[in-house]
Amino acid sequence: MKKLIICAATALFCAATFVECSKTPVEEREEIQNGTDIIRRNVPPQNSDGKIGDYYINETTAEIYGPKTENGGWGTPWRFGKQDNVGNAKIYSGSGAPSNTDPKYKEGDWYIDVANRKLYGPRTRNLWGNGILIGGAPNEGTNTDPDASLPNYRLDNDGKTLLAWINYKSQIIDMSKTPLNLVEKIEVAAFAGNKAIQKVIFGAQLNTIGASAFKKCYYLEEVVFNENLSQIDETAFENCWYLTTLNLPNRLEVIEQKAFHNCSGLTTVKIPGSCKSIKFAAFEKCKSLTDVQIGEGLENIHQNVFEECTALQSVVLPRSLKALGSAVFKGSGVKKVTFLGAYPETGIAEDAFREATSLSEILVPTEYLDEYINHFSGSDIKNLIKAIH
DSSP states (O other): OOEEEEEOOSSOOOOSTTOOOTTOOEEEEEOOTTOOOEEEESSOOOTTSSOTTOEEEETTTTEEEOOOOTTSOOOOOEEOSOHHHHTTOEEEEESSOOOSSOTTOOTTOEEEETTTTEEEOOOBTTBOOSOEEOSSOSSTTOBSSSSOOSOOEEEOTTSOEEEEEOOTTBOEEETTSTTGGGOOEEOTTSSTTOSSOOEEEOOTTOOEEOTTTTTTOTTOOEEEOOTTOOEEOTTTTTTOTTOOEEEOOTTOOEEOTTTTTTOTTOOEEEEOTTOOEEOTTTTTTOTTOOEEEEOTTOOEEOTTTTTTOTTOOEEEEOTTOOEEOTTTTTTOOOOEEEEOSSSOSSEEOTTTTTTOTTOOEEEEOGGGHHHHHHHTTTSGGGGGEEEOO
16 A cells, blocks of 8 residues: 655654654545545535545544545534544554554554444554444435434444444434344443434344343334344333334244333234243333234243233233243233143242233133132132133
């Protein structure tokens, strides 16, 4: 690569490579395949400045613009440093991530990977860190700004974990496109509190949604799950008020505690047979929930799972069920519960139906009728147990 070293000074000429000019900005440029340059000035850019693919740094405000788009726009800037230290920093550019071992890079330097649109820095303790995505809306259509030069997200070094979603303007997030289609895990609280997001589409490789990943994304309306998802961690979608339908994928193994707690607009949930366990209060206070479909294969429903689901009318529990926990239907509106199999081997908690005042019948297979009645012999619940006809 051909390197151009530029030092601007009124009365001083710097002839040596990488010589610092006192109190003078130093710019490192590398001519790469697409000719990307970094322009450094003390004022915001004009549309006439630079060419497509260039980056622009306003040193007065420590803001970076770009890459410049085909329509001639620089987009919205992103602040990356402090105004008092940008002028003395070197900002490199190149194709690919910077080396941690190259001696030319010093403490405080910055680096733009123009091939992948990532900003690294400031370099600290001889390390560059993970880098932050900048500009260009790499997952198309996720930003209300058509020239989305704000960073959208942050990935770990191998690109398999989404650490955080940074752009709070994103409304539709499509993780099925490069590079987000390689993500296997969404980290704890990665999207938490995002009030703009309306829809998310998961990529094919995703297998784990971390704790509180989408917590308090109040206006999230739609989630398109992928088939490889195996785990939804605790409080992952808690307080997603506008979420209405969940069609959970066929490889899901566990729904952790409070995963969908207080999703007050949720009406329909389809749980696959691959899911072995629904943990504590997973759907508690989903007050619009009317339709719950549970696949054959589910083994454990833990305590308080459907507590205060006041719109719930009827639930059919599969033959595979092994345990029904305490207060599962507490304060719910359920009227009919059907057990398709034998009395669960680990049991039914005596207060599973506590305060479910609308409950009028519990249907069980004829051959297991006595077993169910005997379990509730000391409770009025026994009077509601009937054989399936």
